[in-house]
Amino acid sequence: MHKHYFITITLLFVFCFKSVGQTEENELQGKWYMFSRNRVVGLEFSKDRIITKQLNWDLSEREPGREQVQRITHSAKANGNTYVCLRTDDDTANQIRVNTFxxxxxxxxMLFxxxxxxxLFTNMDSVQQYIDHDVTDKYGFNLYSQAEMEQFKKLKKINTMTAPDxxxxxxxxxxLRSVEDSLSKQLADPEPSGIIYYxxxxxxxxxxxxxxxxxVTTKELDDLFKRFADTPAAKKLLGGH
Known part of the structure; x- marks a missing residue:
């Protein structure tokens, strides 16, 4: 009886990760892009891996041939999130990293x-326990599809921005400052650089x-703030009145 119960639970666990995972992988598959300090980061999802590349603002590669590759071992949907279990090809410790989207x-x-x-987890039981208790509100990097990125290029340029805007x-x-403060308190082991890049x-x-x-390049961003440096909005941002 006990052996039959154990096998049944094990099969249900595997079924949950594989069958739901296949559906979620389809939602994630393709090229996605997020903004960083002075570049765009590209993530390409396939059925069994994620390839990360550093890109320029025109989406050309900054460092050709230096992409990062992570293998997708499992994925599952719960709590409104998609959890992707990853390993790198050079991992010798058999550790599992869980990324949440x-x-x-x-x-x-989507949000990263x-x-x-x-x-870092060593087995899928501990991953499932983490997922079961992961019910906090989520913040993250906005990831956009390739089609969306092309649409963005058609929008107004910031050198035409008005004072009200x-x-x-x-x-x-x-x-955003209050959001970042909340995040730093919420994270059990906050990584300052993560919040800064957010x-x-x-x-x-x-x-x-x-x-x-x-x-927008760093120079274009700097030029925008220089153009409005003497406005009440800029002084408010710097803490003035």
């Missing part, structure tokens, strides 16, 4: 969650939210 707009946008575990943009940055990414996402092309 959340679909925002199917085929167009940052307030998720950094723990700049004020709205600044308001979003000020609100902030860099959101500087571009905010352009998109107010109708501007987010594919």
């Amino acid at each position: 959340r679909i925002v707009r199917p085929g167009k946008e 969650v940052i307030n998720s575990t950094e723990k 700049f004020e709205i943009y600044v308001g979003k940055i000020i609100h 902030g860099y990414s959101m500087l571009r996402v905010f352009f998109l939210e107010i109708g501007y092309d987010p594919l």
Whole structure:
């Protein structure tokens, strides 16, 4: 009886990860892009791996031939998230990393969650226990499909931004500070660079939210702030009145 019960539970566990995983892999498959401080990061999902590349703002490769490859061993959907279990080809410790994604707009946008575990797992039982208890609100890097990125290029350029739009943009940055404070307290072992790069990414996402092309170089961003340096919005951002 006990042996039969154990086999049944094991089969259910494997079925959950494989059958649900195949569906979720289809949602993730393809090329996705997120914004970083001075570049775009490209992630290409296939059935069994993720390839990460560093890109320029025109989406050309910054470092050809230096992509990172991670193997997908399992995936599952729970709590509104998709959990992807990964290993690298040079891993000799048989450790499992779990990345968490959340679909925002199917085929167009998803989140690469940052307030998720950094723990490395050694077996799928411990992964399942983590997933069962992972019910917090999620924040992360916005990932966009290739078709969406092409559409962004057609939006207004930030060198045409108006003063009222700049004020709205600044308001979003000020609100971001409270989000970052909340994140740093929420993470059990916060990685400062992760939160900092989340902030860099959101500087571009905010352009998109107010109708501007987010594919903005560091120089273009600096020029925008110089142009509005003497406005009340800029002084508010710097802590003035």
